[in-house]
Amino acid sequence: MNEVTRPPAGGRRVSVDPRWLELYARRVEEAAEELTRARSELREAPVRPQSFGELGRTLRNAEAYGRAAGLLHQQLDRACEVLTSAAKGLHEVADHYGAQDEDAVALIKAVDRRAGLG
Numbered sequence: 001m002n003e004v005t006r007p008p009a010g011g012r013r014v015s016v017d018p019r020w021l022e023l024y025a026r027r028v029e030e031a032a033e034e035l036t037r038a039r040s041e042l043r044e045a046p047v048r049p050q051s052f053g054e055l056g057r058t059l060r061n062a063e064a065y066g067r068a069a070g071l072l073h074q075q076l077d078r079a080c081e082v083l084t085s086a087a088k089g090l091h092e093v094a095d096h097y098g099a100q101d102e103d104a105v106a107l108i109k110a111v112d113r114r115a116g117l118g
Contacts, residue, residue: 019098022091039073
């Protein structure tokens with residue numbers, strides 16, 4: 001587990017577990033993929049104006065539904081983008097801190113070899 005070398009305001013250190021971050025990144029990535037699949041399915045079978053029948057046509061339900069659906073599709077698009085971006089960022093943070101762990105292990109091994117301990 002890594003610790004940020006400079007404590008943030010308040011003097012507390014932050015511990016970072018790259019393995020946990022990577023697992024969480026995968027979960028977020030899977031959620032983004034699932035939401036993206038659901039979005040595709042919704043777009044493949046939209047509700048048609050004929051679905052509302054004669055009364056719906058008279059009351060203009062299809063138009064109201066269309067506007068609401070458009071807004072919901074925009075929000076769904078944004079949610080997919082945000083989840084995908086969050087997963088990418090989490091992967092990058094996990095890689096960064098994981099690399100620090102690997103560098104520290106390599107450094108310890110090199111010191112052990114020079115000292116005749118390994």
